[in-house]
Amino acid sequence: MALPNGPVTTSSEAEAVLFELVDVYDRAYEAAAAQLSLSPAQACVLGRLDERRGMGALADELGCDASNITQIVARLETLGLVTREPNPQDRRARLVARTPRGDEINHRFTTAFTFARTAVGRLSPDEQDQLTALLRKALG
Amino acid sequence: MALPNGPVTTSSEAEAVLFELVDVYDRAYEAAAAQLSLSPAQACVLGRLDERRGMGALADELGCDASNITQIVARLETLGLVTREPNPQDRRARLVARTPRGDEINHRFTTAFTFARTAVGRLSPDEQDQLTALLRKALG
DNA sequence: CCTGTTACTTGAGTGAATCAAGGATCATTG
DNA sequence: CAATGATCCTTGATTCACTCAAGTAACAGG
Numbered sequence A, B: 001m002a003l004p005n006g007p008v009t010t011s012s013e014a015e016a017v018l019f020e021l022v023d024v025y026d027r028a029y030e031a032a033a034a035q036l037s038l039s040p041a042q043a044c045v046l047g048r049l050d051e052r053r054g055m056g057a058l059a060d061e062l063g064c065d066a067s068n069i070t071q072i073v074a075r076l077e078t079l080g081l082v083t084r085e086p087n088p089q090d091r092r093a094r095l096v097a098r099t100p101r102g103d104e105i106n107h108r109f110t111t112a113f114t115f116a117r118t119a120v121g122r123l124s125p126d127e128q129d130q131l132t133a134l135l136r137k138a139l140g
Numbered sequence C: 001c002c003t004g005t006t007a008c009t010t011g012a013g014t015g016a017a018t019c020a021a022g023g024a025t026c027a028t029t030g
Numbered sequence D: 001c002a003a004t005g006a007t008c009c010t011t012g013a014t015t016c017a018c019t020c021a022a023g024t025a026a027c028a029g030g
Helices: A013-035 A040-047 A055-062 A066-078 A100-112 A115-121 A125-139 B013-035 B040-047 B055-062 B066-078 B100-112 B115-121 B125-139
Strands: A082-087 A090-098 B082-086 B094-098
Touching: A013 A040, A013 A100, A013 A115, A013 B013, A013 B115, A013 B125, A040 A055, A040 A066, A040 A100, A055 A066, A055 A090, A066 A082, A090 A100, A115 B013, A115 B125, A125 B013, A125 B115, A125 B125, B013 B040, B013 B100, B013 B115, B040 B055, B040 B066, B040 B100, B055 B066, B055 B094, B066 B082, B094 B100
Parallel strands: none
Antiparallel strands: A082 A090, B082 B094
């Protein structure tokens, strides 16, 4: 399991809760992925393939090196969850798409990753709106 | 940079903001660590050494294998940020402690990781309390 | 065409994480 | 007190994420 991204000492309660939230969220994400024998990175990429798209687009969106995506997509391809087809418009490029099995695994993953849904579900609609507004303001 | 732990499609705005928060938080943590040439895991371990403690205690708290801690502490030791002293009470055990340089780097790290402070700082005291209450409720 | 740029891959290297196995020490108990 | 088992940590092997540098192939503009 990935080590938490958090300080021990926080200067306010709000910061402490923020840290706890991030930690629990990350662990839940990892656990949901592990349940399907996926790494968090694999689950992440798989989840961004609702439409077929190029490797570069993935790298841009995820803010990482293209070669990182090459590697992750290669593993997903080996697992039979993804295909890498040539792009007829540009023969340098590849179009990555989920296979039916990839669709199913991705669906099972989104079902398994209940944390955000559950957490939000503990709040009333009004409270959800308040939380959204507060977090938006906090994010600047 | 680590890939985000988040779904693309969210069923509510609150979930989407939650995901964004986690993503921004994680990236900020990683960036602050990188600024000091530390990995997130190294920064994490270093931050939990306000008092000297055993390897096992670290592994327990961080929820990972003991050998993982061995590895990370070894690197921190190489960097001169940490010492591994024998435990006089139990010669199997080692006591890990920050060196003065470790203290300094850790202090610089907590200064560099401004995200949580800044985010909370954008809220009024009342709003901070509201956020704390809402997140506590959401966490269950 | 020729040049430069773009899209992706490959290879090398670091580090996190897990598992299995082992050494040393403690703690218990027959 | 000696044997047994548990505990603390390390080592070694493996997988994967991530980054950087370098390379190939194909596009796009002059």
